Amino acid sequence: MLGNGLRFNLVLDSKLPLVAVNLWYHVGSRFEKPGRTGLAHLFEHMLFQGSEHVGTNDHFRYIQQVGGTANGSTWFDRTNYYETLPSHCLELGLWLESDRMGFLLPSLTEEKLENQRQVVMNERRQRMDNQPYGRALERLNELLYPSPHPYHWPVIGYMEDIAAASLEDVRAFFRTYYAPDNAVLTLAGDIDPDTAIGLIERYFGDFALAEPQVGDGVAPTPLDRSVLEVMPDQVQLERSYIAFRIPAYGTRDWYAADLLAAELTAGKSSRLYRDLVYELQLAQDVSAFAFPTELDGTFVIVATASDGDGAPRLEERIAEHLAGIADGEIAPAAIERARNQSLNAYFEALQSLDHRADIVSQFTTYFRDPDGLRTELENYLTLQASDLARLAREWLEPSKGVTVRVVPEQQT
Amino acid sequence: MNAKTPGQLDRSAAPGHGAPKPFKAPTIERRELPLGVQLLSVMDTTVPLLQLEWVIPAGAQLDRPELAGRATLTASMLDEGTERYTGPEISDRIEQLGGSLDGSADWEATYASCAAMSWFLSDALELLGEIVLRPVFPAQEVERIRRRRLAGLRQRLDRPDALASDWLASLVYAGTPYSVPLVGTSDAVAALRPDQLQSFHRESLMPSGSAIVAIGDFEPDRLAEKLTASLRDVGPFDAPRPQPVEIDPPARNDGPEVWIVDRPGASQTEFRYAHPGPPRRHPDWPALRLLNGLLGGKFTSRLMLSLRERHGITYGVSSRFVARRGPGPFVIACAVASEGAGIAAHEVCAEIERLRNEPPPETEVQESADYLIGVLPQHFQGVEQIAEQIAAIYTFDLGLDYLERYPDEVRAVGPADILAAAQRHLHPEQAIILAVGPAADLRPQLEGIGAIHVVSGHPTQS
Numbered sequence: 001m002l003g004n005g006l007r008f009n010l011v012l013d014s015k016l017p018l019v020a021v022n023l024w025y026h027v028g029s030r031f032e033k034p035g036r037t038g039l040a041h042l043f044e045h046m047l048f049q050g051s052e053h054v055g056t057n058d059h060f061r062y063i064q065q066v067g068g069t070a071n072g073s074t075w076f077d078r079t080n081y082y083e084t085l086p087s088h089c090l091e092l093g094l095w096l097e098s099d100r101m102g103f104l105l106p107s108l109t110e111e112k113l114e115n116q117r118q119v120v121m122n123e124r125r126q127r128m129d130n131q132p133y134g135r136a137l138e139r140l141n142e143l144l145y146p147s148p149h150p151y152h153w154p155v156i157g158y159m160e161d162i163a164a165a166s167l168e169d170v171r172a173f174f175r176t177y178y179a180p181d182n183a184v185l186t187l188a189g190d191i192d193p194d195t196a197i198g199l200i201e202r203y204f205g206d207f208a209l210a211e212p213q214v215g216d217g218v219a220p221t222p223l224d225r226s227v228l229e230v231m232p233d234q235v236q237l238e239r240s241y242i243a244f245r246i247p248a249y250g251t252r253d254w255y256a257a258d259l260l261a262a263e264l265t266a267g268k269s270s271r272l273y274r275d276l277v278y279e280l281q282l283a284q285d286v287s288a289f290a291f292p293t294e295l296d297g298t299f300v301i302v303a304t305a306s307d308g309d310g311a312p313r314l315e316e317r318i319a320e321h322l323a324g325i326a327d328g329e330i331a332p333a334a335i336e337r338a339r340n341q342s343l344n345a346y347f348e349a350l351q352s353l354d355h356r357a358d359i360v361s362q363f364t365t366y367f368r369d370p371d372g373l374r375t376e377l378e379n380y381l382t383l384q385a386s387d388l389a390r391l392a393r394e395w396l397e398p399s400k401g402v403t404v405r406v407v408p409e410q411q412t
Numbered sequence: 413m414n415a416k417t418p419g420q421l422d423r424s425a426a427p428g429h430g431a432p433k434p435f436k437a438p439t440i441e442r443r444e445l446p447l448g449v450q451l452l453s454v455m456d457t458t459v460p461l462l463q464l465e466w467v468i469p470a471g472a473q474l475d476r477p478e479l480a481g482r483a484t485l486t487a488s489m490l491d492e493g494t495e496r497y498t499g500p501e502i503s504d505r506i507e508q509l510g511g512s513l514d515g516s517a518d519w520e521a522t523y524a525s526c527a528a529m530s531w532f533l534s535d536a537l538e539l540l541g542e543i544v545l546r547p548v549f550p551a552q553e554v555e556r557i558r559r560r561r562l563a564g565l566r567q568r569l570d571r572p573d574a575l576a577s578d579w580l581a582s583l584v585y586a587g588t589p590y591s592v593p594l595v596g597t598s599d600a601v602a603a604l605r606p607d608q609l610q611s612f613h614r615e616s617l618m619p620s621g622s623a624i625v626a627i628g629d630f631e632p633d634r635l636a637e638k639l640t641a642s643l644r645d646v647g648p649f650d651a652p653r654p655q656p657v658e659i660d661p662p663a664r665n666d667g668p669e670v671w672i673v674d675r676p677g678a679s680q681t682e683f684r685y686a687h688p689g690p691p692r693r694h695p696d697w698p699a700l701r702l703l704n705g706l707l708g709g710k711f712t713s714r715l716m717l718s719l720r721e722r723h724g725i726t727y728g729v730s731s732r733f734v735a736r737r738g739p740g741p742f743v744i745a746c747a748v749a750s751e752g753a754g755i756a757a758h759e760v761c762a763e764i765e766r767l768r769n770e771p772p773p774e775t776e777v778q779e780s781a782d783y784l785i786g787v788l789p790q791h792f793q794g795v796e797q798i799a800e801q802i803a804a805i806y807t808f809d810l811g812l813d814y815l816e817r818y819p820d821e822v823r824a825v826g827p828a829d830i831l832a833a834a835q836r837h838l839h840p841e842q843a844i845i846l847a848v849g850p851a852a853d854l855r856p857q858l859e860g861i862g863a864i865h866v867v868s869g870h871p872t873q874s
Contacts (some may be wrong), residue, residue, distance in 0.1 A: 014788045015458060017433035040745040053423045057721055060711040062426055070711075087785050091427040099423060118749070125680035126727050132570035190433070204422050209695040225487010236566045254785030267512060268491075268503035278500070281556060284563050306563055333508065340510025344529055351794035369621040 009360045009370045010196055011188035013353065014087075015037035019189035021093035021102075021265065022082040022357035024365045026184075027177035029157070030076045030295065033085055035164070038157015041074040042165050043173050045116040047324060048072065053305050056112065066092065074155055077294040079244070082310035084354050087159045087190035098203035101123025101183065105176055110167055117162055124156050124176060132235045137300075140241045142296065143227045144402045151293065152379035180207045184364045188357035194325055205341070232409045240306040241404040242318060246290065246297040246395045250367055254297045255379035256387040257290040259358050262345075263330065263338040263388065264288045264301065264321070271321060271334070272303070278385060281306055282314050299396065311405050319398050326392035328387040342380045433788045437815035440802055443636045445557060446643040448620040452802055452812075453632045454752060456795055462628030463795040464536060466524040466544050467803050468615035473519045473589050473656035473738065479604065480589075481596015483517040485554075485561060486609045486617070490515035492553040495546040499553055506539050513539055519809050520737045522617055527796065530629035536637070541642040547613060554606040565598050569870055572675065576745075576848045579673055582742060582871035583844050584598035584686055588659045597872040618649040621808045627795040639663055655665040661688040668761065668843040670858045674851035676870040681750045681849030685760050687842040689742035692735040692808045698821040699833035700733050705780035706772055706830075707731045708744055714766075715744065718759045725752030733837075737810065742837065749848045754857025757845055761861065764843075767834040771827035785819045 029040050050056040063070045063083050070083035075128045081100075082159040085093050128134040138154040145151040158163075185204070188198055223245055264272045265288045276283035284304040291298040303327055305311045349355045356373070363372025443451040472483040491513050492499040506513050511528030524544045528536040568574040578593055585591040595601075626635055667687070690696060701709075708715040708731030715729045729746035748756045792798055805814050847854050851866050858864060 015790065017435050017819070018793075021573065030612065053425075057717060061779075064710055064712055064783045066429070067783055067788070067790075069787060069790060084790055086432050086789070088432050089429050091429060095423065095427050104422070115721065115724045119720055120726055122680065122725065122749055123508050123727035125749070130572055130678055130680040202421060235570050237563060237808070260721065267507040269500065270506040274500070277560075278556075281559070284567075285559060305561070337508045338511075341507065342510075343525070344461070344510035344512075347529065348463050348527075348794065348796070350459055351461075353793065 002180065002201065002205055004205070004207050006183055006185060006207070006234070007364055008185040008187070008200055009364060010191060010193050011186065011356055011360060012193065013188065013356075014190040017087045017190050018353055019087040019090045019093070019187055019191055020353040021090070021097060021187070022080065022215045022354070022361050023097050023187045024361040025079045025178060025363050026077070026182050027079055028075045028077045028397040029153065029155040031177065032153070032157075034148070035161060036169055036176060037153040037161040039165055039169055039173055040079055041156055042116060042120050042162060042172060042265075043071045044074045044079050044081075045120055046108065046113065046141055046170060047100050047104065049108050049112045049116065051100040052106045053099050054096060056107075062092060062096060068093070076151055076155060078148045078362075080358065080361065081339065082180070082354060084239060090187070090191060090196065094199050094203040095222060097185070098207075101180065101204070102207050103177060104178070105171060108167060108170060111163070113167055113170060117165065120156070120162050121159060124159060124162065127156070133233060133239055134405050135233070136231060136241050136406050137237070139229065139231060140300070140404045141244050141298075143229060143404065144223060144245060146223065150166075151296065151298075154244075174305065175223060180204060183363045186357040186361040186364070188353045188360070202223050209335070223400065226399050230406050231404055231406045233406050235408055237304050237306070237311065238408070239302065239406045240311045240315050241406070242301045242315065243402045244299045244396050244400055246299045248297050249292040249294055251297075252379060252383070252387070253391055254290060254292075255376070256383055256391040257299050257395075259335075259338045259342055259380065259383050260325070260388045260391060261288040261290050261299070263334055263339045266338070266341045269337065272318065273302070275321070276303060276314065276317060280317070281315065282310055311407070315403060315405070321401055322396045325394065326389055328385070328389045330388055332385060335385045335388070336381075339380060339383070344376065346380060423865045429850065432786070438792060440805075440812045440815075441632055442812060443632065445624070445636065445639050447647055447649070449639075450623045450793060451626060451632070451636050451639060451763055452623050453626040453635065454798055454802065454805060455630065455632060456627055456798065457629045457854065460530045460629050461795050462530045462626065462630055463534060463799045464526045464540055465625040465799045465803050466540060466622060467625060467806055468522045468544070468619070468622040469520065469807065470522055470653055471517045471520045473659070474616060474654060475596070477589070477592065479608070480592045480600040481561070482600075482604055482608060482612055483522060484594050484596065485557065485601065485604060486612050487515040487517040487524075488557055488561070489524050489549050489554060489609055490543040490547045490785065492557060493548050493550045494542045495548055496542060497689050502539060502543065505535065509535060511536060513543060515543065519590070521805065525799075528584055533630055534633070537635075537638050537642065539653060544617070545619065545646050549606045549610045549613070551606045554609065554860065558604070561595060561601050561672070562598055565595060565601065565873065568593070569873060572678065572682040572848045573747075575673055575682050575870060576846055578848050579671065579848070579867070580684050580686050580741070580743070580844060581869050583671060583846070584688060585659070585661050588661060589657065590659055590661075590738065592872065597689060599872070605873045615651065618653065619646060620645065620649050621653065621770050623801050625802045625806065626696065627799045627802070656737075661739060664842045666837075666861045666863070667779075667841045669864050670757075671846045671852050672851045672858065672864065672866045673846065673848040674866055675848055675850070676850050678750070678849045681748050681753045681847050681854060683746050683748045683753055683756050684844070684846040685744040685842055686741050687839050688739040689733045690837055691737060691739055694698055696833045696836060699825045699829045700837060701784060702777060702780045702825050703767065703830045703833055704731055704733055705783065707767060710780075710783060714763050715760065719748070719756055719762070723752060723755055723759070725749045725755055725796055735804070737808065745808055750853045751857075753847050753849065753854050757858055757861055761840065764838050764840055767830075768838055771831040772803060774827055777825070777827050777830060782820050784822050788819070805855075
């Protein structure tokens with residue numbers, strides 16, 4: 001850690017002449033205020049518009065002309081920025097990241113903001129508004145996390161809020177959250193540790209501490225009822241989104257949910273695929289996820305009905321499976337299968353430097369534990385069928401589920 | 413803590429850097445197996461994984477229009493039942509080990525791939541051999557997969573991007589196998605019989621002339637021994653594999669033609685600009701890669717700076733020469749604000765004209781080349797990624813030294829070569845401009861570019 005609170009990690013691997021530079025800021029959409037949703041994400045866009053010493057469209061130019069790649073992403077709890085560079089260009093990456101951490105404000109203009117407001121509105125249309133089922137997950141979160149829970153609104157924000165974001169909002173957001181003691185920097189790849197530490201001190205060492213933060217956003221509110229909402233859309237097939245709150249990311253129960261997702265829908269031998277898609281042929285597809293969120297975890301099952309008005313039958317059948325799991329129906333072989341699937345995915349993800357840097361930043365940001373890769377592995381290796389049954393009993397009861405059923409428009 | 417004031421360090425210019433460290437692309441080892449099968453392998457022991465990709469050079473280009481979807485449906489059926497195992501037995505066994513098996517096809521080839529942790533090599537090989545060499549296409553399973561495929565085809569009506577590509581294919585490649593999506597058409601898929609899939613497998617997917625691409629943590633000699641043993645009791649195959657028809661897209665000389673696919677009330681427009689391009693093996697391919705980089709192949713491309721950074725009418729725009737054995741399409745694609753569709757069309761036409769009329773500045777060419785060469789090591793970070801590249805080298809017959817040649821081929825391209833390639837391969841007179849969105853808003857903006865046609869729905873489904 002530097003004197004100004006910037007935490008950093010180094011992951012050494014010189015197999016390829018590459019270095020991944022990965023910077024997390026502990027701020028995401030849950031830190032926004034109602035009426036200004038989408039600001040964290042819009043802000044992420046502004047960080048690619050140049051800073052005091054980097055011209056408007058030059059961030060990507062500097063990176064691409066040495067053969068690097070770069071991007072950023074915004075989530076409920078955090079924003080990350082990352083680039084993978086040829087390893088001899090590490091200093092370039094640190095110069096770029098430090099310039100926008102320390103010197104963004106002088107380069108911000110109304111013109112740039114207006115341009116990116118338009119870009120983000122088009123991103124929202126492309127990802128959600130102009131896609132079949134595109135608004136279902138947004139609605140699901142609104143119902144699962146009633147206002148004022150800070151997961152109530154979508155990460156990308158509502159259209160009218162994106163349009164309303166002002167230059168002063170952006171400046172205040174920067175001053176509050178974009179500071180060294182709210183950030184974690186991870187370098188992974190072909191690096192010499194002494195040189196790397198020297199460069200980090202050089203580029204980030206002279207930044208001041210941030211102003212005190214305004215706290216952790218709004219406190220989470222509980223959910224104690226089940227909800228079913230029918231949502232008409234321009235679609236051919238009905239689809240059900242079924243969600244439950246689960247314990248937060250990083251807990252053993254969260255990993256139990258992740259393993260349960262694999263047991264339910266990873267591959268053709270998974271429990272729900274075999275039953276709903278193969279045997280009964282009620283579903284066109286089915287998938288399950290545990291979202292890695294910091295305050296509360298979210299578990300979602302998505303199933304598309306193979307014909308007509310099949311969604312209610314699908315929902316019933318999924319509820320029966322969850323009840324069976326709560327009753328201890330998962331066989332040891334099924335756990336072994338899910339465990340092997342998760343291990344395979346774990347090794348696959350480890351192949352990319354980018355991902356390794358990202359997970360180290362993540363565990364440092366959320367838990368001050370850079371050893372997250374080991375924590376993950378231990379969880380996958382040690383979870384038992386009884387852990388999944390307990391998770392289902394305590395968290396996946398029908399009385400706590402939220403369902404959004406998307407149906408073809410002409411039916412209503 | 414001792415907080416300092418920012419600004420003590422001179423940050424005014426980007427720091428310099430030393431020389432790049434050498435990067436050598438992995439060496440592909442080639443071994444001959446029985447029946448004219450070759451093994452192309454790269455050992456990579458970073459993680460305990462292996463990726464096997466069996467590439468059989470017969471794909472959807474062999475499907476006549478009335479059989480559209482046959483190659484991809486056959487590929488989907490490979491793991492749904494074999495002489496020894498039922499579909500569920502196959503998926504139970506491979507997935508119990510954490511692995512996966514998958515059959516797929518594109519225009520040129522059929523692929524059977526298997527990913528697994530490396531200690532399960534024997535199981536992976538046995539199952540992969542089983543699905544490639546001995547699938548049985550049970551009628552009941554064909555029926556089930558067909559029903560899912562038909563529902564999937566219906567779902568293409570929901571997706572504006574799928575509508576755009578289906579319309580584009582039907583317009584640019586009318587009358588050829590490329591005129592329909594790889595998944596086929598509803599009419600053809602509804603009519604395909606199990607025996608037609610079986611005979612496609614027997615006549616086109618035989619192992620002779622195929623390649624097994626293997627990447628990961630294993631001993632290549634041992635792998636070759638095991639494969640040799642499993643190929644012994646197969647065949648022989650005497651009949652030659654059928655050759656695909658030549659793709660001869662309809663001539664068009666009065667373009668660009670404007671096609672509007674009406675979606676009243678849509679909140680955005682899917683915009684495309686397309687015409688047939690050269691085959692992957694065309695000698696201009698390296699010049700086209702650089703040309704495409706300038707135009708719309710990277711974040712700092714001319715189109716990206718114009719449509720996104722200057723006009724703010726899109727989240728992103730890309731251009732691409734699609735690699736196929738035949739004349740694959742050149743496509744520019746973006747989802748654009750409907751009120752910006754006219755700007756998009758004019759900017760795209762202007763950038764195409766500029767490329768056809770002016771050699772690009774030396775520095776821009778240099779930057780594009782530096783990007784393509786510098787980014788190369790990033791493409792070797794995973795076994796699946798490496799397997800895909802080697803499969804493409806095999807499919808397009810680029811030569812096993814392709815990865816070594818590539819940087820020199822890119823370096824050799826200068827501004828004059830790009831200008832010449834633009835004049836040879838960018839053809840506004842053959843182009844289709846397609847906009848999927850609200851016709852009432854789009855039509856006035858697209859007047860004056862070329863003949864306008866307004867349609868709705870899907871080119872092959874009602």
